[in-house]
Amino acid sequence: MKPFTSAVTVALTIVGVSACTDNTASEGGPIAVVSTDTECKVARTEAKSGNLVFDVKNGGDKVTEFYLLGSDGLRIIGEIENIGADATRKLVVKAAPGKYFTSCKPGMVGDGIRASFTVTDSGTDMSAASDVAELLATATDQYRLYVRDQVATLVEKTTQFTDLYKANKDDEARALYAPARVHWERIEPVAESFGDLDPRLDLREADLEAGQEWTGWHRIEKDLWPPSAGYTAMTAAERATIADRLAADTADLSRRVEQLTFNPDQLGNGAKELLDEVATGKVTGEEEAWSHTDLWDVQANVDGARIAFENLRPALLKKDKTLAETLTTKFAELQTLLNQFKRGDGFVYYNELTAEQVSELSRTVDALGEPLATLTAAVVL
Amino acid sequence: MTTRYSRRGFLGVAGGVAAATALPLTGCAAASSANDAAVPFYGAHQAGIVTASQDRLHIAAFDVTTESVDELRDLLQRWTAAAARMTAGQDVGEFGAMDGPYLAPPEDTGEAFGLSPARLTITFGFGPSLFATDDGADRFGLAAKRPTHLHELPHFPADNLDPRRSGGDLCVQACADDPQVAVHAVRNLARLAFGVAAVRWSQLGFGRTSSTSTAQRTARNLFGFKDGTANIKAEERDAVDRFVWVNPANEPAWMSGGTYMVARRINMHIETWDRTSLKEQEIDIGRDKREGAPLSGGKEFTEADFSVTGRDDKPLIDRRAHVFLAHPANNGGARILRRGYNFTDGSNGLGRLDAGLFFIAFVADPLTQYIPMQTKLSRDDLLMEYLQHTGSALFAVPGGATDGGFIGLTLFD
Numbered sequence: 001m002k003p004f005t006s007a008v009t010v011a012l013t014i015v016g017v018s019a020c021t022d023n024t025a026s027e028g029g030p031i032a033v034v035s036t037d038t039e040c041k042v043a044r045t046e047a048k049s050g051n052l053v054f055d056v057k058n059g060g061d062k063v064t065e066f067y068l069l070g071s072d073g074l075r076i077i078g079e080i081e082n083i084g085a086d087a088t089r090k091l092v093v094k095a096a097p098g099k100y101f102t103s104c105k106p107g108m109v110g111d112g113i114r115a116s117f118t119v120t121d122s123g124t125d126m127s128a129a130s131d132v133a134e135l136l137a138t139a140t141d142q143y144r145l146y147v148r149d150q151v152a153t154l155v156e157k158t159t160q161f162t163d164l165y166k167a168n169k170d171d172e173a174r175a176l177y178a179p180a181r182v183h184w185e186r187i188e189p190v191a192e193s194f195g196d197l198d199p200r201l202d203l204r205e206a207d208l209e210a211g212q213e214w215t216g217w218h219r220i221e222k223d224l225w226p227p228s229a230g231y232t233a234m235t236a237a238e239r240a241t242i243a244d245r246l247a248a249d250t251a252d253l254s255r256r257v258e259q260l261t262f263n264p265d266q267l268g269n270g271a272k273e274l275l276d277e278v279a280t281g282k283v284t285g286e287e288e289a290w291s292h293t294d295l296w297d298v299q300a301n302v303d304g305a306r307i308a309f310e311n312l313r314p315a316l317l318k319k320d321k322t323l324a325e326t327l328t329t330k331f332a333e334l335q336t337l338l339n340q341f342k343r344g345d346g347f348v349y350y351n352e353l354t355a356e357q358v359s360e361l362s363r364t365v366d367a368l369g370e371p372l373a374t375l376t377a378a379v380v381l
Numbered sequence: 382m383t384t385r386y387s388r389r390g391f392l393g394v395a396g397g398v399a400a401a402t403a404l405p406l407t408g409c410a411a412a413s414s415a416n417d418a419a420v421p422f423y424g425a426h427q428a429g430i431v432t433a434s435q436d437r438l439h440i441a442a443f444d445v446t447t448e449s450v451d452e453l454r455d456l457l458q459r460w461t462a463a464a465a466r467m468t469a470g471q472d473v474g475e476f477g478a479m480d481g482p483y484l485a486p487p488e489d490t491g492e493a494f495g496l497s498p499a500r501l502t503i504t505f506g507f508g509p510s511l512f513a514t515d516d517g518a519d520r521f522g523l524a525a526k527r528p529t530h531l532h533e534l535p536h537f538p539a540d541n542l543d544p545r546r547s548g549g550d551l552c553v554q555a556c557a558d559d560p561q562v563a564v565h566a567v568r569n570l571a572r573l574a575f576g577v578a579a580v581r582w583s584q585l586g587f588g589r590t591s592s593t594s595t596a597q598r599t600a601r602n603l604f605g606f607k608d609g610t611a612n613i614k615a616e617e618r619d620a621v622d623r624f625v626w627v628n629p630a631n632e633p634a635w636m637s638g639g640t641y642m643v644a645r646r647i648n649m650h651i652e653t654w655d656r657t658s659l660k661e662q663e664i665d666i667g668r669d670k671r672e673g674a675p676l677s678g679g680k681e682f683t684e685a686d687f688s689v690t691g692r693d694d695k696p697l698i699d700r701r702a703h704v705f706l707a708h709p710a711n712n713g714g715a716r717i718l719r720r721g722y723n724f725t726d727g728s729n730g731l732g733r734l735d736a737g738l739f740f741i742a743f744v745a746d747p748l749t750q751y752i753p754m755q756t757k758l759s760r761d762d763l764l765m766e767y768l769q770h771t772g773s774a775l776f777a778v779p780g781g782a783t784d785g786g787f788i789g790l791t792l793f794d
Contacts, residue, residue: 058678063691082691084678087669108692209538209756269658276653276766283731286541355730362731366652373656 029053030090033104035083036060040104040113047095048122054091054102058083062107066091068117071099081108094381095119096126135315136264136379142311143267144260147187150304151257154183158250162243165220168236174224178293178346181217185300186307187257189273194256200249204289215245218290225290267312268376271305275369278302283362285350295347298361299338305372306331312379320378323371330368337364416558417497422468424781425638427788429502430625430743431615431718433594435556438586438722438739439563440644441571442549442774443578445511450521454793456577460505460553460570461787470498473569490572492565499559503566505788506552506642506776509533526633526792528777530641530748537759537770546646546772549581554642554741556720560587582772584646586722586739593720599673599681602738603649603723604767606666607673610681611708613718624716627745635791638780641747643717645740646724646772652733654767665763667704675704687711701763707754715750717742737768747775 030053032043037060056066063084068077068091077100078093097119103112157180164173184191184202192198199207201216208214219242223234234242278301281287288294309316309327316324337360341347353361416436420428445453463473472478474488481487512527513519533548555566564585571580590602591609595616602608613620629637654662659670667685668675675685676697685704689697698705709716720743725736744750759765782788 063678063689063697065692082676082697084674084676084689084697086679086683087674087676206541207538208536209760210535212538269661272656276650276656279653280650280766280769359730359732362733366732369653369656376658 030055033057033066033102034059035064035066035104035106035113037062037106038113040066040102040115042102042115042117045116046118046120048124049095049097049119049126050122050124052093052095052119054080054093055088056080056083056091056104057088058085058106060106061085065105065108065112067101067103067105067112068093068095069101069103069114071101073101073114092381094126097121132315132318132379135318136312139267139311139315140262140264143262143308146307146311147190147257147260147262150183150187151191151254154180155250155254157183159247162247165224166236166240166243168239170224173220174291177217177221177224177291178288178296181293182296182300182303184217185277185297186304188277188301188304189270190257190260191253194253197249197253197256201246201253204287206286206289215242216249217246220246221288222290225292227290264312264315265376265380267308268379271308271375272369272373274301274305274308275365275372278365279362279369283358283365285358288350292349292351293347294350295338295341298365299347302331302334302338309372309375312375315379316375319381323374323378326371327368327375330371334364334368337361416500418500419469419498420500420502422465422503422782423784426626426640427502427504427778427781428468429504429554429556430640430720430778431593431621432500432502432556433597433615434589434591434600434720435500435502435563436558436589437560437563438554438556438589438720438741439560439567439583440552440554440586440739440741441567441583442508442581442644443551443553443571443574444581445520445550445578447577448520450523450793452577453521456574457505457789457793458787459573461782463569463573464503464505464566464788465782465784467493467566467569468498468501468503470496470501473573490565490569492568493562496559496562499557499562501555501557501562501566503570504552504554504556504642504778506554506778507531507789507792508549508552508774508776510548511550523792526635528627528633528636528639528641529631530746531775531777534643534747534773534775535752535756537755539759539765539768540770540773542773543771546582546584548774549776551578552642552644552774552776554720560585584724584739584772585726586724588723590721590723590738591719593718602721603651603725603736604654604662604666604764606662606668606670607681608721608738609719610668610673611716613716620716621718624745624750625718625743631746635789635794636777636779637791640743640745640778642776642778643740643742643744643747643751644772644774644776645770646737647740648735648737648769648771650767650769651736657767664699665702665766667698667702676702699763701761703758703762703764706757706762712754712757713749715754717744717750717754719743737771743778 033054033056034041035056035058058064063082065079065081067079069075070077077095078091080089080091083089100117100119101114102117103114105112161173161176161180164176203216204218226233278298282294282298285294287297313324420432422428447453466473472489476488478487478489478491478494509531512523553567553570555563557563567583589600591612592599593615595614599607599610613624625640627636627639663669663676673681674683677686677689685698685708687696687698687705691697705711720741722739724739725734727735729735742751779789
């Protein structure tokens with residue numbers, strides 16, 4: 001249940017060194033930078049175009065930042081933030097020929113300690129990097145609208161569901177349980193970013209600590225699909241309390257989601273996290289322990305990940321066409337497998353799957369999850 | 382006939398070396414760095430607690446199958462004698478692996494024959510179920526001597542415990558620098574127990590993730606991060622006395638010189654972890670991956686400074702980072718001594734490794750040192766996205782034995 005927002009904002013043009021899929025470091029090796037409280041010592045003032053690697057050491061006492069700025073001194077080509085005293089961090093950027101500024105910002109205040117930096121032409125084709133910013137802006141806007149649409153439908157179906165449950169129309173409530181949750185599962189990392197709401201809405205029984213009150217979807221799930229022994233059904237009053245709480249918390253979620261905007265890395269990381277959800281919680285049948293409707297959740301998680309990918313796809317085609325094609329293929333393969341488990345408007349129950357089918361699902365999810373994890377770095381570097 | 386190098390013959394040399402290098406640290410040989418040396422078995426405290434962490438682990442829990450307290454007492458005597466011999470690099474039994482009657486099965490199973498003692502330590506513990514069954518029955522007349530804090534650990538958020546990997550009446554922790562020596566120890570003790578106690582679960586650990594001596598470098602866990610940098614080290618005598626050995630005023634007399642062992646089998650979702658950006662990995666841990674330095678700055682052993690803030694005045698170390706939540710400053714000053722090990726137990730049937738960290742901690746009081754911290758970690762730790770606890774046990778570890786006595790002697794007096 002990691003908050004979506006814990007993926008700290010990364011500026012469009014930079015990426016942590018781990019995400020660097022191209023190991024060709026700057027010609028002449030990494031460029032050493034020592035940032036003290038008063039100085040910004042950059043080992044070289046010139047480099048060839050392509051991937052540049054800056055090894056930034058904080059030699060001062062204050063927390064510092066390092067920037068590579070465009071010739072206007074405003075546009076951020078790459079940045080590395082929050083470098084603690086005595087720590088060293090790498091900044092990897094892709095830079096075209098031209099004039100730049102390096103800047104250290106000890107104490108993270110002011111305009112920073114700047115110096116000119118020149119990138120000469122190495123012959124590396126840098127054309128792919130152009131126009132991507134606009135495509136990414138479109139991608140994040142599309143995704144924002146998708147999330148709003150999903151949460152609106154979630155509110156609507158949740159209310160229908162809680163009304164049925166309160167009215168003791170258990171068969172109809174059971175039938176709507178998974179189809180309503182689909183809209184939660186599609187945007188799960190966004191929903192989980194609200195650390196107070198998520199436990200109230202989606203905690204499983206095993207997630208509780210001693211003495212903690214259990215509310216939300218899975219509390220009602222257990223009441224609708226009760227264990228055969230040792231369970232006391234909820235009274236009408238208890239049903240009303242838990243149902244109203246679910247509806248109110250979902251409405252609260254909707255109001256908060258309305259305010260959200262997204263960065264490209266949040267789309268990429270969100271897609272990766274959705275596949276993680278499938279890989280760890282759903283493929284094992286732990287999420288829907290009583291209803292066994294895990295495959296609805298799997299489909300919804302995959303839907304959400306695919307939408308984020310498709311929003312990013314135009315930008316990705318410019319940056320890494322091979323990855324775009326790989327992901328398209330792997331999404332299709334996973335969907336083909338999921339289609340085999342469809343029944344009517346929904347799916348077979350998790351406990352009807354054979355061990356071999358679960359294993360195949362797991363392997364197919366991993367086959368998509370691995371390349372999908374490189375999406376963020378591919379679009380933002 | 383070719384020259385036979387028995388473990389006994391080897392020991393004539395190695396044992397002397399170990400004796401010469403052993404520090405006057407109570408009941409252990411923390412400074413023994415030679416990987417083939419012997420660690421003294423007898424002492425005020427059991428070995429294998431503050432002993433410099435060996436590279437390999439084989440730990441086993443046993444269910445006592447007899448109803449006879451005499452048989453149980455006899456087993457502990459025989460286990461103690463065998464453990465004393467094996468830790469000294471000797472075969473089990475009077476005749477050992479090769480020298481017994483030709484028509485009889487050898488007393489010692491033989492796979493450690495010719496190997497060094499490999500700093501083997503064997504540490505014994507007693508589980509809550511030895512003192513009372515779930516329905517309160519006093520199985521062996523020991524209920525009145527139950528250690529103060531020896532109760533089953535509570536359910537922690539997100540626990541998914543396998544009963545076949547949890548609990549147990551007795552515990553044997555064997556640590557050595559040679560995996561075959563560790564496995565040999567558990568195997569031979571299990572053999573001695575047939576009819577009295579049966580293995581309930583056992584776990585191999587292939588690499589240490591803790592250092593218990595300042596002379597050891599910090600090892601990495603399967604997340605690829607240095608683990609246990611702030612662990613209690615044997616050299617910190619005051620911390621060991623305060624946080625590891627029980628306070629005699631709080632415990633029955635037989636627990637003098639003893640401690641509690643918390644054992645948790647923690648599965649890691651290493652596949653999804655490996656798909657996570659380096660940035661997020663470091664945020665989750667709160668340290669950098671290369672050096673193990675806290676994200677607030679400095680080197681590995683620089684004290685984490687949770688007050689340092691970065692952009693937007695956010696703390697450099699996230700309030701849900703593992704380091705923040707586990708730090709003594711955020712746990713009422715409580716510290717623990719850890720002896721964790723990396724494990725992989727084949728695959729899980731989903732095309733992934735069944736891997737993780739077998740967490741072992743020794744604490745004077747689990748109620749104040751472990752349970753509150755683990756509750757916070759299980760609820761809030763960013764790492765929980767990649768962790769699942771699948772096994773759990775708590776044992777009371779009595780003090781060491783004197784030559785001629787046996788482990789737990791005073792419990793049965």
